[in-house]
Every structure is written in structure tokens, then in C-alpha cells.
Amino acid sequence: MIERHLAKLRARDDISAEEEEAIRWAVADYREYPSxxxxxPAEQELTFSTLLLSGMLARFKDLRSGGRQITELHVAGDFADLHSFTLKRLDHAVETLGPCKVALVPHDRLREITVRYPHLTRVYWFTTNLDAAIHREWVFSLGQRRAQQRMAQLFCEMHIKLSLVGLVENGSYDLPLTQEELGQVLGxxxxxxxxxxxxxxxxxxxEFRSGRVTIFDVEQLxxxxxxxxxxxxxxKRPR
Amino acid sequence: MIERHLAKLRARDDISAEEEEAIRWAVADYREYPSxxxxxPAEQELTFSTLLLSGMLARFKDLRSGGRQITELHVAGDFADLHSFTLKRLDHAVETLGPCKVALVPHDRLREITVRYPHLTRVYWFTTNLDAAIHREWVFSLGQRRAQQRMAQLFCEMHIKLSLVGLVENGSYDLPLTQEELGQVLGxxxxxxxxxxxxxxxxxxxEFRSGRVTIFDVEQLxxxxxxxxxxxxxxKRPR
DNA sequence: CGATTTTTTGAACGTGCTCAATTACAGTGG
DNA sequence: CCACTGTAATTGAGCACGTTCAAAAAATCG
Structure with missing residues (x-):
């Protein structure tokens, strides 16, 4: 079940058999959610982190006066809220963009990992830093790119993220968003x-039609x- | 010299005397830079992280076709690039916004901290997750707020960040940016x-005049x- | 003080928004 | 199988926020 997650980690560093075992041990439960x-929910006290096994998730923040901004899209293999381990509550909410399967990882097991597996800790630290890097690119995109470039950038990013976990079929991948929601991603x-x-x-x-992106010319895009x-x-390098 | 840094950490969690000692040990060198x-530089291989002792720093990304986006502003006490410890190189550059004093912390000492001080590791992990939360707020702001709200939000954020390290004098603080650069922050x-x-x-x-912000009505702002x-x-809570 | 940068102002323009209506589509029940 | 319903996609017209370009005024710095 966590193969996609391991694939993502192993794309960036070696994960030993012992570490893999620790990850499997950390998963306490599985759950499924509808679309x-x-x-x-935002601001709620959390005692576990959610690892996405299949489906897609969106992090979002709402403005009291109506607007909603999606701040990140998560694909299978991503931790949706590993950062809640140190933050304890989130400044944003997370919702499913389609039916999803997740694994629950209690924070006390993550804490145990920080005590017993320094290298694995650094790898997980890396993945939250990667989320931050993606945030920075979105800040950059929202601040400096116009609509067309912005949209192209998003399609490129998702193309790579989904490629890493084997969810792209010759330039085509699922992106289960309405145009309204795509707007909430792109501002x-x-x-x-x-x-x-x-x-x-x-x-x-x-092309983007009924929740599916098809890239005809990656280089051009x-x-x-x-x-x-x-x-x-x-x-891939030692972290 | 690292008092402001300790103040920032201690605003969010307890730092023991032993941990404080470890932090002091981790600092290998000090440096000063002009404005x-x-x-x-972006993309360069890094072997140490930079802790800002005084002055202000900006992280930024450039578009080949000219635009520049500042993705975060750092104040005294912040690690400018603690994330480089796991990322090894940065997707952005960092520049001084005025004369700055910094402490250099080699990555191998940070690694040693991840081995010997799990709690301190979690605290530092927390601080990079805090940077990510600030990025999310900027994404939100750039995507959903109009110019006036966006600027007000930035002034509020800097007001709090600078308060934490004692750099606000009754609603007034230094923000050594030109209006051009303020535009690079706000898109x-x-x-x-x-x-x-x-x-x-x-x-x-x-009011913002010659690099200084004065807030007359915080609530209204x-x-x-x-x-x-x-x-x-x-x-403040255990991390 | 002169040189340079920064701030300020004006006017025209354009990207993206608002509001409103129409069309296409998917799911549901008869 | 089709009418019915609700959601999503599409189109049009007018408008506004923010841009561009250019010039003037003010502040800053040697």
C-alpha cells in the first residue's frame, strides 16, 4: 500500500530495509474517504499525520469574505500533513478531490522515529522542505507569471509529480478539478x-478536459x- | 550574539541549557556583509546554513524575462536557509537588505544535532515548517487579496515577526525596502x-516612509x- | 554640491473580473 | 430510454484594478 510513498522517498535518497520497516511500523491505520x-479541518488539534495512498488531496485556505486559495495539490505517495507533527495544528484545511485511500501515522510514532532513526528523520524533514519549495514556486508564479504561464507551470509541475509515482500515461494524467477549483489554485x-x-x-x-490533462508538447509547454x-x-543524494 | 535566535525558539518551545549549549557549539564562524x-546564490552546493544575527535578508527568485519575486523576508534571529541542510542547494537566492551580521552553522554539525538531540531537531524542523506556513499565507495573499489588503497583511506579519525579537518601537519598525522591492514582495x-x-x-x-513602517491603528490594519x-x-508548546 | 536613486504623478492601455445568460453534461427517477 | 435536475463549461459585454511608459519632483549619497 505504501509503495508509492517509498518510491517518492527513494527518488531522492536511499531508504534502508530497516528504515522501510520503521515506516511500515509507523502506520497505525487505514481509511477511505469519498470525494x-x-x-x-483547519486549526484542529492533530495527533496523527495522513499519508495519501491513492487519489488526490488539496490544501486550502478561505478568506472570510468568500475567496478560497488552494495552496498545494497532493498526489498518491505524499504525506498531506507531515508538518502537523511539529505544528500540532494546521493553518489550512485538507479536502479530497476524488475518492481517497490514506494511511494514518500517529505523531508519537513519528517522534519515535526522530529518536531512533536520525537519517529517516532527515529524509522526512527534506520532504517538508520540498513542500516549502513548491510553495515558493507558487508564490513566484502568482506574483510574476500571467494567467497562461501560470497554468502552464502548474501542468508541468503536476506532470512531474505524477510521473514519479507512475500516474502519467504518455503525457496524460488525471487532475480531478473543476475549472472553478483550477481557478482557486491559480488565483x-x-x-x-x-x-x-x-x-x-x-x-x-x-488540453484540460473533464478532469484530465493531456500534454501534446512538453518542451513547448x-x-x-x-x-x-x-x-x-x-x-538522488544522501540527506 | 544568538540571543534573538534563542528568543524566537523559546517563544514556541522550551530549550534546555544543554540544547542551548549545542546550538552555540554548532556556530562555527561569524561574518558581516554590506547592503x-x-x-x-541559487543552485549552489551548500555546506553550511546561515543564521541572521542582525539586519534583514530577502529570499528571491528571478524570471528569465525580467521579473523578480521576493518569497520571504528574514529578520534577526531567523535561519535564512536552515532548509539547505536537507536540500543541499537552494531553489532561490538570498540577499542582504542592509548591513547584516550572520553566524555560519556547518551542515555536519546540524547532522550531529539530528543524531544527538532529537527534541532540538524537532524544534528546528518546526521552524522550517513555520517558513512553509508563511509561504502558504503569501500564496493565499497573492491569489486572493487585492493590493491594499496584501500590503496591510505584509505590514501585520512583519510587525509580529519583529516584535518577537524586540525590534518594534510603539508600532514602528524598520523595513529597509524600496517601493520597487516592496513591489517584488507583493507582486x-x-x-x-x-x-x-x-x-x-x-x-x-x-505609513511607510524611507524604509520605516509606522502603524497608527493595528486593529484597523x-x-x-x-x-x-x-x-x-x-x-509555546512541546514540539 | 552634483550625481544617482527613489518617489511621485499623469495618461493610456490591458489583463482579468463581474454580472448575467446560455449551452453542455452527468446523474436520477419515471 | 428519456425527461428532469443540478452542476459545470462557455460566451458576451462592461468595468476595474493594476500595468506600461514617460516625465517630474524629491530624497539620498558621495
Whole structure:
């Protein structure tokens, strides 16, 4: 069940058999959720972290006056809230974007890992730092890129994240978002998302239809977004 | 020299005398830099992290086609790049916003801390997760708030961060940025920054002049930005 | 004091938003 | 199988926030 998670970790560093065993030991329970369900409310005291096994999750923050911003999209193999281990509560909520299976990892087992497995601790620390790097890229994107580039950048990012866990079939992958929600990721209205999607479609580089992205020309797409994957830290090295 | 750093840590959790000793041991060297100098270039292999003792630092990313986005502002007591310990290189650069004094902490000493001081490790892990929470708030702000709210939110955030290390004098603090750079933080042009500053000034809630922010009405300012400091995790509790 | 940077102002423009209506689509029950 | 319902996608028109370009005024620094 946690194979995708291990694949993600092993793409960045070696994980020993003993460490793998520790990870398996840390999982206390499994759970399934239906689509569009808030599985972690903001500000709530948490005693375990949630590891996504299949499906997709969104972290989001709401403005009292109506707006919603999605701050990260999680794919199978990601910890949705490993950071809740040190934060104890979250400044955002997490909801499912489709049916999801998750594994629950109690914080006291994570604490045990920090005591007994320093290297594994550093690897997990790395993964939260990777989330932060993705946040920075989104800050960059929202601040400096216009709608078209912004959307292209997102499609490139998801393409790589999903590739790592084997969920891309020749340039095509599931992204179970409505245009409204895509707008909540990109800081755009659904109307403008619709118009921007049409432009990209006409250019023939990428298409988004009924929750599925199809990239026709990766090079062109990356070029148009000035996409540089270095912030995804794809190289494997000792942490 | 590292008193401000300890103050910041101790605002969120207890740090024992032994842990304090470990932190002092971890500092290998001190350095000073002039204003407007890039002290950590992007993508470079790093073997130590930089702890800011005095002055202010900015993390930023450049777009090939010209734009620059500042992704975080660091104040005295912050580690500017503790995340480089696990990332090994950074996806952004760091520059001084005025004369700065820093302490250098070699990564191998941080590694030693992860082996010998699990609790201190969790505290440091927490601080990088706090950086990520600040990134999320910026993503939220750039995506959902308009210029005026966005600027108000930034002034509120810096007010709190600087308060924690005693650098606010009745609602007034140094923010050594030009309006151009403030625009690079907020995703706005310098022209619009100027006009937005005038609006805020006319409303009498806050003023920004020659690198210094003066807040006349904190409540009003927070209200106008829908500012909620929960993302700064100001409560002290065991990590 | 002169040189340079920063702030400020004006005017035209454009990207993206708002509001509102229409069309397409998916799921449901008869 | 089709009408019915609700959600999602699409289109249009007008508007506003923020940009661009350019110039002037003010502040800062040797």
C-alpha cells in the first residue's frame, strides 16, 4: 500500500530495509474517504499525520469574505500533513478531490522515529522542505507569471509529480478539478480559467478536459512557462 | 550574539541549557556583509546554513524575462536557509537588505544535532515548517487579496515577526525596502505600490516612509487585511 | 554640491473580473 | 430510454484594478 510513498522517498535518497520497516511500523491505520470531503479541518488539534495512498488531496485556505486559495495539490505517495507533527495544528484545511485511500501515522510514532532513526528523520524533514519549495514556486508564479504561464507551470509541475509515482500515461494524467477549483489554485476566476484553457488548447500544447490533462508538447509547454524543475529536487543524494 | 535566535525558539518551545549549549557549539564562524549583496546564490552546493544575527535578508527568485519575486523576508534571529541542510542547494537566492551580521552553522554539525538531540531537531524542523506556513499565507495573499489588503497583511506579519525579537518601537519598525522591492514582495509594480501606499496613508492606519513602517491603528490594519496570525504559530508548546 | 536613486504623478492601455445568460453534461427517477 | 435536475463549461459585454511608459519632483549619497 505504501509503495508509492517509498518510491517518492527513494527518488531522492536511499531508504534502508530497516528504515522501510520503521515506516511500515509507523502506520497505525487505514481509511477511505469519498470525494469532496474535508478530511483535516483547519486549526484542529492533530495527533496523527495522513499519508495519501491513492487519489488526490488539496490544501486550502478561505478568506472570510468568500475567496478560497488552494495552496498545494497532493498526489498518491505524499504525506498531506507531515508538518502537523511539529505544528500540532494546521493553518489550512485538507479536502479530497476524488475518492481517497490514506494511511494514518500517529505523531508519537513519528517522534519515535526522530529518536531512533536520525537519517529517516532527515529524509522526512527534506520532504517538508520540498513542500516549502513548491510553495515558493507558487508564490513566484502568482506574483510574476500571467494567467497562461501560470497554468502552464502548474501542468508541468503536476506532470512531474505524477510521473514519479507512475500516474502519467504518455503525457496524460488525471487532475480531478473543476475549472472553478483550477481557478482557486491559480488565483483566477473560473471565467478566466475557461478562456485561458481555450488559448492553450488552440496553441496545441496542452488540453484540460473533464478532469484530465493531456500534454501534446512538453518542451513547448515548459518553454512557455519558463518552467525549471530544479525546485522539485529530483536528484538522488544522501540527506 | 544568538540571543534573538534563542528568543524566537523559546517563544514556541522550551530549550534546555544543554540544547542551548549545542546550538552555540554548532556556530562555527561569524561574518558581516554590506547592503544589497547576494550572500547565497541559487543552485549552489551548500555546506553550511546561515543564521541572521542582525539586519534583514530577502529570499528571491528571478524570471528569465525580467521579473523578480521576493518569497520571504528574514529578520534577526531567523535561519535564512536552515532548509539547505536537507536540500543541499537552494531553489532561490538570498540577499542582504542592509548591513547584516550572520553566524555560519556547518551542515555536519546540524547532522550531529539530528543524531544527538532529537527534541532540538524537532524544534528546528518546526521552524522550517513555520517558513512553509508563511509561504502558504503569501500564496493565499497573492491569489486572493487585492493590493491594499496584501500590503496591510505584509505590514501585520512583519510587525509580529519583529516584535518577537524586540525590534518594534510603539508600532514602528524598520523595513529597509524600496517601493520597487516592496513591489517584488507583493507582486505589484512600483507605481502601483506607490499609489497603494498613498491610500493607506490617507486612511491613517499605516505609513511607510524611507524604509520605516509606522502603524497608527493595528486593529484597523488587521481588520482591513482580514489578518489572522494563527499561521505564525505564536503559542509555546512541546514540539 | 552634483550625481544617482527613489518617489511621485499623469495618461493610456490591458489583463482579468463581474454580472448575467446560455449551452453542455452527468446523474436520477419515471 | 428519456425527461428532469443540478452542476459545470462557455460566451458576451462592461468595468476595474493594476500595468506600461514617460516625465517630474524629491530624497539620498558621495
Amino acid at each position: 469532496r470531503k474535508t478530511i483535516i 483566477l476566476t473560473s471565467v478566466h480559467v475557461n478562456r485561458t484553457l481555450q488559448l492553450l488548447r488552440e496553441q496545441g500544447t496542452v 515548459r518553454h512557455s512557462a519558463e518552467f525549471d524543475p530544479s525546485y522539485l529536487y529530483l536528484e | 544589497r549583496k547576494t550572500i547565497i 505589484l509594480t512600483s507605481v502601483h505600490v506607490n499609489r497603494t501606499l498613498q491610500l493607506l496613508r490617507e486612511q491613517g492606519t499605516v 488587521r481588520h482591513s487585511a482580514e489578518f489572522d496570525p494563527s499561521y505564525l504559530y505564536l503559542e
